[in-house]
Amino acid sequence: MTYNRDRQASILIVDDTPANLVALAAILEPLGEKVVLANSGKEALRLLLRTDFALILIDVRMTEMDGIETARLIRQRARTADVPIIFVTAFDRAEMDMTAAYEVGAADFIFKPFRPDALRAKVATFVDLFHKTEAVRVQAEELRLLQLREHQRELREVERERESAEARFANIVELAPDGIMAADDAGRVLLFNRGAQQLFAVAAEQVPSLTITDLIPGGLPANASSPVEVVARRADGTEFPAEVSVSQLTLARGSVTTVICRDVTERKRAEDRVRALNAQLSDRLRTGVAMVADLAGSLNPSEVLERVLSRVVEALQAQQGVLLRVDHGQRLSVLNSHDTDGQRRLTRGRPFPTLPVLEKAILTQRPVLNGSIADPAADRSVARWLDGVQYSAALPLRVGDDDRALILLGRRNGVRFGPQDVETLALIGNVAAVALHNAELFVQAEAASISKSEFLNMAAHELRTPLSVITGYLSMLEDGTLGGPSDAWRRPIEILNVKAGELNKLVDALLLAARMEAGTIHGEPEAVDLVAASREALERAEARAQLLGAQLLLEAPAESVQVHVDSAHLGRILDNLVNNALTYSAGNPWVKVGVGPGAELCVEDHGLGIPAERADAIFERFYRVNDPSLPPQPGTGLGLYLSRELARRNGGDLVLERSVPGEGSLFRLTLKGAEDTTAGVPATVEAGL
Ligand code: ADP
Numbered sequence: 001m002t003y004n005r006d007r008q009a010s011i012l013i014v015d016d017t018p019a020n021l022v023a024l025a026a027i028l029e030p031l032g033e034k035v036v037l038a039n040s041g042k043e044a045l046r047l048l049l050r051t052d053f054a055l056i057l058i059d060v061r062m063t064e065m066d067g068i069e070t071a072r073l074i075r076q077r078a079r080t081a082d083v084p085i086i087f088v089t090a091f092d093r094a095e096m097d098m099t100a101a102y103e104v105g106a107a108d109f110i111f112k113p114f115r116p117d118a119l120r121a122k123v124a125t126f127v128d129l130f131h132k133t134e135a136v137r138v139q140a141e142e143l144r145l146l147q148l149r150e151h152q153r154e155l156r157e158v159e160r161e162r163e164s165a166e167a168r169f170a171n172i173v174e175l176a177p178d179g180i181m182a183a184d185d186a187g188r189v190l191l192f193n194r195g196a197q198q199l200f201a202v203a204a205e206q207v208p209s210l211t212i213t214d215l216i217p218g219g220l221p222a223n224a225s226s227p228v229e230v231v232a233r234r235a236d237g238t239e240f241p242a243e244v245s246v247s248q249l250t251l252a253r254g255s256v257t258t259v260i261c262r263d264v265t266e267r268k269r270a271e272d273r274v275r276a277l278n279a280q281l282s283d284r285l286r287t288g289v290a291m292v293a294d295l296a297g298s299l300n301p302s303e304v305l306e307r308v309l310s311r312v313v314e315a316l317q318a319q320q321g322v323l324l325r326v327d328h329g330q331r332l333s334v335l336n337s338h339d340t341d342g343q344r345r346l347t348r349g350r351p352f353p354t355l356p357v358l359e360k361a362i363l364t365q366r367p368v369l370n371g372s373i374a375d376p377a378a379d380r381s382v383a384r385w386l387d388g389v390q391y392s393a394a395l396p397l398r399v400g401d402d403d404r405a406l407i408l409l410g411r412r413n414g415v416r417f418g419p420q421d422v423e424t425l426a427l428i429g430n431v432a433a434v435a436l437h438n439a440e441l442f443v444q445a446e447a448a449s450i451s452k453s454e455f456l457n458m459a460a461h462e463l464r465t466p467l468s469v470i471t472g473y474l475s476m477l478e479d480g481t482l483g484g485p486s487d488a489w490r491r492p493i494e495i496l497n498v499k500a501g502e503l504n505k506l507v508d509a510l511l512l513a514a515r516m517e518a519g520t521i522h523g524e525p526e527a528v529d530l531v532a533a534s535r536e537a538l539e540r541a542e543a544r545a546q547l548l549g550a551q552l553l554l555e556a557p558a559e560s561v562q563v564h565v566d567s568a569h570l571g572r573i574l575d576n577l578v579n580n581a582l583t584y585s586a587g588n589p590w591v592k593v594g595v596g597p598g599a600e601l602c603v604e605d606h607g608l609g610i611p612a613e614r615a616d617a618i619f620e621r622f623y624r625v626n627d628p629s630l631p632p633q634p635g636t637g638l639g640l641y642l643s644r645e646l647a648r649r650n651g652g653d654l655v656l657e658r659s660v661p662g663e664g665s666l667f668r669l670t671l672k673g674a675e676d677t678t679a680g681v682p683a684t685v686e687a688g689l
Pocket residue numbers: 576580581584605607608609610618623624625626634635636637638639640641665
């Protein structure tokens with residue numbers, strides 16, 4: 001709607017003289033506006049009720065109601081208060097009550113006689129002003145309407161969004177798997193979604209009469225933003241554990257409490273199951289650890305058998321058990337038996353019947369629970385052992401690669417063996433099998449070690465006799481007792497002598513090692529001067545050093561260094577160390593014996609050295625480094641073993657302190673000082689050392 005400038009403005013002319021009205025209408029007609037005539041003030045007021053006028057021309061002097069009065073009444077009405085009024089008067093200015101006219105809002109005056117064109121021009125100005133004002137008003141109105149429409153559109157949009165958000169929210173609330181409810185200050189339920197209906201087993205029609213206390217009898221925690229566990233109650237009165245989150249919203253009309261509720265029965269059940277499993281597991285672990293610790297405490301086979309069985313009986317809460325050996329024909333014999341009241345012993349080694357439960361365990365190589373132990377043919381003591389057993393568990397054990405054993409457990413307390421026992425059995429079975437295997441290996445190792453020592457001893461003794469015959473005849477050949485040897489024989493005899501000497505040393509070392517193991521080596525410790533002993537050892541090596549072009553050095557204090565040691569043992573240790581230093585030498589051989597400062601000495605060489613990873617092994621019996629890039633060296637691998645054992649038996653020690661391949665080695669021998677003689681080394685001496 002835009003303002004139409006062609007619209008006619010209405011001009012009201014008020015005059016009680018009809019001729020004046022006609023004249024004025026004629027004058028204004030050329031303006032093309034609508035001219036309305038009123039022949040009295042009253043008529044004018046009536047017309048003004050119906051029509052909006054752009055301008056009013058009023059004759060001042062009218063008989064019934066004069067122009068000023070008419071104008072006042074016009075002004076009083078809100079609708080016409082602002083319409084411009086022009087007074088038409090025959091008075092001249094002096095006569096005219098201008099003040100009164102202005103007071104009633106005269107816009108202008110036209111004094112008669114007037115010029116028609118001047119009057120028309122004046123009226124035209126007001127009409128023009130009216131049109132402009134009207135155009136502005138219309139525009140303002142249009143703008144207002146436009147804004148109003150925009151505002152209404154926005155409102156509708158917001159309303160639509162609110163409605164759709166509300167619908168979405170209601171949908172989410174309705175479909176949420178959790179129970180969602182809201183209650184007012186009095187605890188009356190305002191909102192109760194489908195999840196809540198299912199959770200509390202409430203029918204839709206019951207909801208309006210519900211209160212929160214019906215559902216959560218213990219009351220709600222105040223504002224629990226993270227879930228809190230409560231006891232919830234269904235419509236039928238049954239209770240269940242639930243987790244609730246609570247939030248409170250304060251509104252103008254009171255507060256609303258929103259509750260999200262979830263049934264945690266299943267989760268709690270699962271938690272309880274996990275807790276129970278954990279407890280079982282830690283029980284089993286404890287049993288396993290205790291068993292390992294217990295079994296590791298002994299290598300005595302019969303003790304291990306006893307412990308294995310009593311531990312298994314205890315761990316499986318059985319009242320009795322028997323450990324059986326399974327031979328290759330699947331026959332069973334008792335290794336050990338155990339029962340909690342000590343009434344049902346079975347003698348070791350006696351045969352045991354292959355009861356159905358045992359047969360199945362042997363066949364499947366798996367634990368068998370609660371199997372049959374019926375055996376009508378069982379002899380008296382087995383029958384007595386089985387008497388009263390209600391439930392059984394058979395556990396096959398693989399002891400090593402070849403041997404097999406079985407544990408048969410019995411419960412007399414009416415409790416069946418269950419699946420959790422299988423796991424305990426499996427765990428314990430492994431430990432038990434390892435323990436039994438270790439005990440077995442120990443027995444074998446012990447037997448092997450004894451027979452090896454015995455063999456060493458026997459071999460060394462047996463070798464000695466023919467060796468002494470050989471050396472006897474060799475010396476007779478050498479000194480001419482058997483007639484002068486021919487020159488051709490002299491060299492072979494020399495070589496034979498050297499080799500017989502080596503053989504003698506070898507036999508000596510073997511014999512010493514055998515005695516060492518048998519524990520029959522004893523020393524006769526006395527005060528010995530370490531400096532003198534070192535010097536003597538170097539003198540003994542002198543001949544060999546010359547042959548090798550090696551240099552022998554002694555670095556010793558001027559005074560003696562007294563140590564407490566068996567002098568023969570010390571001599572053997574020093575000879576071993578110096579000989580090794582010469583044997584495993586390189587380049588220009590060089591051996592230095594350094595004595596002191598305390599009761600110790602070092603033997604150092606610039607020889608082949610020993611790789612770090614072999615540094616421990618060289619002290620083991622018969623261990624030799626065997627470098628394939630070097631020519632074979634004579635030796636037994638017993639020298640360092642014997643030297644260290646002798647040093648230790650004399651209260652000292654021998655260590656490889658430093659060795660670098662290609663640079664050399666340094667062995668350190670520590671001994672007891674002569675003043676420290678109280679700690680006793682047995683004072684018997686074996687002859688021949
Ligand atoms: P054997 O000398 O009879 O072989 P030992 O027990 O005395 O036996 O020595 C064991 C091994 O240690 C030797 O075979 C040798 O390889 C190494 N070994 C000992 N002493 C030295 C040394 N001074 N330098 C380098 N290697 C050595």
